[in-house]
Amino acid sequence: xxxxxxxxxxxxxxxxxxxxxxxxxxxxxxxxxxxxxxxxxxxxxxxxxxxxxxxxxxxxxxxxxxxxxxxxxxxxxxxxxxxxxxxxxxxxxxxxxxxxxxxxxxxxxxxxxxxxxxxxxxxxxxxxxxxxxxxxxxxxxxxxxxxxxxxxxxxxxxxxxxxxxxxxxxxxxxxxxxxxxxxxxxxxxxxxxxxxxxxxxxxxxxxxxxxxxxxxxxxxxxxxxxxxxxxxxxxxxxxxxxxxxxxxxxxxxxxxxxxxxxxxxxxxxxxxxxxxxxxxxxxxxxxxxxxxxxxxxxxxxxxxxxxxxxxxxxxxxxxxxxxxxxxxxxxxxxxxxxxxxxxxxxxxxxxxxxxxxxxxxxxxxxxxxxxxxxxxxxxxxxxxxxxxxxxxxxxxxxxxxxxxxxxxxxxxxxxxxxxxxxxxxxxxxxxxxxxxxxxxxxxxxxxxxx
Amino acid sequence: xxxxxxxxxxxxxxxxxxxxxxxxxxxxxxxxxxxxxxxxxxxxxxxxxxxxxxxxxxxxxxxxxxxxxxxxxxxxxxxxxxxxxxxxxxxxxxxxxxxxxxxxxxxxxxxxxxxxxxxxxxxxxxxxxxxxxxxxxxxxxxxxxxxxxxxxxxxxxxxxxxxxxxxxxxxxxxxxxxxxxxxxxxxxxxxxxxxxxxxxxxxxxxxxxxxxxxxxxxxxxxxxxxxxxxxxxxxxxxxxxxxxxxxxxxxxxxxxxxxxxxxxxxxxxxx
Numbered sequence: 001x002x003x004x005x006x007x008x009x010x011x012x013x014x015x016x017x018x019x020x021x022x023x024x025x026x027x028x029x030x031x032x033x034x035x036x037x038x039x040x041x042x043x044x045x046x047x048x049x050x051x052x053x054x055x056x057x058x059x060x061x062x063x064x065x066x067x068x069x070x071x072x073x074x075x076x077x078x079x080x081x082x083x084x085x086x087x088x089x090x091x092x093x094x095x096x097x098x099x100x101x102x103x104x105x106x107x108x109x110x111x112x113x114x115x116x117x118x119x120x121x122x123x124x125x126x127x128x129x130x131x132x133x134x135x136x137x138x139x140x141x142x143x144x145x146x147x148x149x150x151x152x153x154x155x156x157x158x159x160x161x162x163x164x165x166x167x168x169x170x171x172x173x174x175x176x177x178x179x180x181x182x183x184x185x186x187x188x189x190x191x192x193x194x195x196x197x198x199x200x201x202x203x204x205x206x207x208x209x210x211x212x213x214x215x216x217x218x219x220x221x222x223x224x225x226x227x228x229x230x231x232x233x234x235x236x237x238x239x240x241x242x243x244x245x246x247x248x249x250x251x252x253x254x255x256x257x258x259x260x261x262x263x264x265x266x267x268x269x270x271x272x273x274x275x276x277x278x279x280x281x282x283x284x285x286x287x288x289x290x291x292x293x294x295x296x297x298x299x300x301x302x303x304x305x306x307x308x309x310x311x312x313x314x315x316x317x318x319x320x321x322x323x324x325x326x327x328x329x330x331x332x333x334x335x336x337x338x339x340x341x342x343x344x345x346x347x348x349x350x351x352x353x354x355x356x357x358x359x360x361x362x363x364x365x366x367x368x369x370x371x372x373x374x375x376x377x378x379x380x381x382x383x384x385x386x387x388x389x390x391x392x393x394x395x396x397x398x399x400x401x402x403x404x405x406x407x408x409x410x411x412x413x414x415x416x417x418x419x420x421x422x423x424x425x426x427x428x429x430x431x432x433x434x435x436x437x438x439x440x441x442x443x444x445x446x447x448x449x450x
Numbered sequence: 451x452x453x454x455x456x457x458x459x460x461x462x463x464x465x466x467x468x469x470x471x472x473x474x475x476x477x478x479x480x481x482x483x484x485x486x487x488x489x490x491x492x493x494x495x496x497x498x499x500x501x502x503x504x505x506x507x508x509x510x511x512x513x514x515x516x517x518x519x520x521x522x523x524x525x526x527x528x529x530x531x532x533x534x535x536x537x538x539x540x541x542x543x544x545x546x547x548x549x550x551x552x553x554x555x556x557x558x559x560x561x562x563x564x565x566x567x568x569x570x571x572x573x574x575x576x577x578x579x580x581x582x583x584x585x586x587x588x589x590x591x592x593x594x595x596x597x598x599x600x601x602x603x604x605x606x607x608x609x610x611x612x613x614x615x616x617x618x619x620x621x622x623x624x625x626x627x628x629x630x631x632x633x634x635x636x637x638x639x640x641x642x643x644x645x646x647x648x649x650x651x652x653x654x655x656x657x658x659x660x661x662x663x664x665x666x667x668x669x670x671x672x673x674x675x676x677x678x679x680x681x682x683x684x685x686x687x688x689x690x691x692x693x694x695x696x697x698x699x700x701x702x703x704x705x706x707x708x709x710x711x712x713x714x715x716x717x718x719x720x721x
Contacts, residue, residue, distance in 0.1 A: 337496070343503075
């Protein structure tokens with residue numbers, strides 16, 4: 001399980017600050033709020049999407065010989081406007097340009113491809129490098145103006161000249177008009193040819209080449225909308241079996257579907273639900289059971305779900321309960337009424353696996369994020385803050401005091417800043433490097449190489 | 451934020467719902483039939499809060515369907531529980547009676563007859579801010595300490611503020627339902643063989659109004675009009691069945707100004 005490159009599998013991670021991207025201003029521009037973070041398959045590229053519809057891609061620079069104890073840094077590779085705000089005239093409603101999800105395609109040639117989506121439209125972007133330029137065309141000038149053909153007296157062969165590296169992003173496909181409701185997930189299939197997109201009530205299957213057609217594979221919209229009590233909250237393709245996908249619901253259930261069974265996968269192959277604990281039942285039980293994220297392990301044997309207070313790991317072969325449950329911030333259970341009132345109870349936290357599936361990570365409030373080691377069962381709370389942003393400074397574990405007496409360095413539940421929420425985190429697929437989005441800032445932390 | 455949280459529990463008959471830090475005065479027989487007033491007030495304020503949230507979602511850019519569904523389910527749960535212990539019926543009757551401004555004043559007066567603390571809670575200008583709720587909770591706890599025999603009366607069920615009374619939301623045509631409601635008379639609504647829990651309650655006039663808001667079937671009309679067949683087989687069938695002038699003409703706007711107008715008209719007409 002512990003590869004040579006990875007540090008100890010135990011909670012002997014020593015997370016150090018590496019970099020922070022984004023404005024330092026206390027005044028956060030709404031458009032700058034990061035709404036999704038995703039490493040590509042090699043970890044060389046790190047993409048973020050924001051509420052303003054922009055995508056920023058960072059590239060891992062090579063390690064410098066001078067400072068070998070540092071893995072290289074991530075620097076801006078490409079920035080582009082992925083989605084623009086639109087107006088739906090029929091409904092008189094704005095369609096937000098906020099990027100809900102970015103998913104990379106596996107790399108097949110020199111260019112990189114990613115899918116980005118807002119509430120309604122998915123786009124396939126090609127990011128390619130250009131470091132040469134052809135000079136000496138016959139039919140046009142250097143500035144592109146067409147030359148008068150009669151003036152050309154001789155022919156020459158254009159020559160490729162080096163130029164400053166330019167990274168271009170161009171939209172190659174636009175997959176539009178297939179979702180009535182808000183898209184919450186996209187997931188690239190293991191066949192690398194298809195992908196799924198899920199909104200509140202439906203899931204569609206697309207072919208990457210075809211934009212004017214998609215297959216509807218799940219539809220939970222009731223005939224009578226008055227009967228609507230459950231929505232789809234997340235969906236993902238299995239990492240190895242291209243016929244299998246899962247989707248989670250607002251009632252805390254996960255359905256695994258096999259596309260070979262039927263064209264419309266309204267009947268699940270497996271149904272995952274943990275029986276409710278009657279002693280903790282309250283009016284908020286359903287809301288906090290709503291699953292905000294579902295992620296398969298890299299091995300494909302497990303999946304992880306995030307609900308409001310916990311993260312659960314499920315064995316795909318066992319439907320009646322999770323194999324592991326981790327409490328993220330149980331101290332919030334007694335505050336549910338206030339959190340309902342200020343809408344925080346509806347915050348959708350994501351979760352992620354490390355490359356070897358031995359650890360999982362998810363965010364919390366007050367710019368805290370939590371990591372759980374599945375082998376040692378140890379957990380740690382860390383904070384993404386400017387204060388602990390000294391280069392290579394080791395992050396200090398944080399603790400929230402739940403009892404009456406607050407120890408030194410602990411923070412009480414009532415002092416937590418609920419506006420500082422960490423909803424999006426990502427773990428490098430091969431190394432112990434993590435990216436944590438704190439509102440408009442992106443923090444990158446690395447494990448100290450021993 | 452609250453310094454002490456309050457845990458809400460289903461009221462099992464014979465089991466007294468617990469409030470934090472309170473071992474609970476032993477009154478088993480009273481508990482069997484009568485909920486503690488603080489619990490019912492908390493439940494009521496939760497209901498009011500939920501209804502306001504549902505109403506407010508109309509004014510947003512586009513309502514978050516997941517959030518709306520979860521809030522609506524919460525309202526339904528509260529309503530079920532209140533129906534089970536008989537308080538729902540009492541409340542809706544009281545609120546129906548309090549429709550006219552004059553009656554609302556009466557309700558306020560009835561509140562005033564209670565202790566000052568309760569009246570203060572009732573008169574709180576901002577009952578739905580955290581501070582207001584806090585005051586509401588604390589004052590109610592003060593009131594109820596020595597008053598085990600307080601029955602669940604009509605006045606104690608009155609909402610915290612007359613202006614924001616549940617009456618506006620539950621009765622009358624005030625449409626506070628989530629925007630996903632579809633009014634599509636063209637579609638064939640076949641009788642479902644098993645009456646769902648929702649349909650039982652939708653017979654209740656109050657909830658009918660609650661969820662009567664419209665999710666325009668012009669969601670599907672949109673696709674048909676733009677002429678882009680970018681949907682699966684089921685989408686296409688749906689859009690075909692919903693296409694037609696009825697869909698447009700029967701739709702009412704989610705917008706609150708039109709709702710206000712309807713509401714005022716109803717009062718004037720006196721239905």
